[in-house]
Amino acid sequence: MEITGIITAIVIGVIVGVLGRLVLPGRQRIGVLWTIVVGIVAALIGTFIAAGIGVADTGGVDWIELFIQIGLAAAGVAAVERAKVRA
Numbered sequence: 001m002e003i004t005g006i007i008t009a010i011v012i013g014v015i016v017g018v019l020g021r022l023v024l025p026g027r028q029r030i031g032v033l034w035t036i037v038v039g040i041v042a043a044l045i046g047t048f049i050a051a052g053i054g055v056a057d058t059g060g061v062d063w064i065e066l067f068i069q070i071g072l073a074a075a076g077v078a079a080v081e082r083a084k085v086r087a
Helices: 003-023 032-053 063-086
Strands: none
Touching: 003 032, 003 063, 032 063
């Protein structure tokens, strides 16, 4: 993976993490760094899932892949928040 790919993954991860937080109702008590980490992980896992079901490379914007990533980010943010509340 080249440096541009890493930077792109980080930028997309930040966006996906923020969108995942916006999807959840109420206030999430996790920090920005956790949101970024969850977003990057969700973006990577979502890309692999989309590739697995054959919707990763379509003409134009890959909406299905983006929705998968946002859904994973929302689930990840909720899981991290729940884990932090219990700790």
